[in-house]
Amino acid sequence: MWGAADFAGGSLTKRLPTFAVTVLSQGAGFAALLVAVAVRGEIGGRSFALGLLAGAGGGAGLAAFYQALSLGTMSVVSPRGLRRRRAVRDRPRDG
Secondary structure, three states: OOOHHHHHHHHHOOOOOHHHHHHHHHHHHHHHHHHHHHHHOOOOHHHHHHHHHHHHHHHHHHHHHHHHHHHOOHHHHHHHHHHHHHHHHOOOOOO
16 A cells, blocks of 8 residues: 555646645645544644644655656656655664
8 A cells, every 4th residue: 555645646647737636635634634633622832833844844745756756757756755765764863
């Protein structure tokens, strides 16, 4: 299942505008967030601000990834994107 959303998004951006595909995929995540907040009943202001910042950054990165998939060969773009994500995730941290 990993990569299915990336493949679907990349395929859709060959036919539809990248912005529209990104908004649709991010909207699905936002709907899940609304359900989680409704179940929990509250959300802290700092958590909300950090979530907005992370969502904006993630959305921008996803839009760039979808744009690359729409322009290039998926078998070339996808592994490079994965390698970049692993490099960021596995970087050494201080302390």
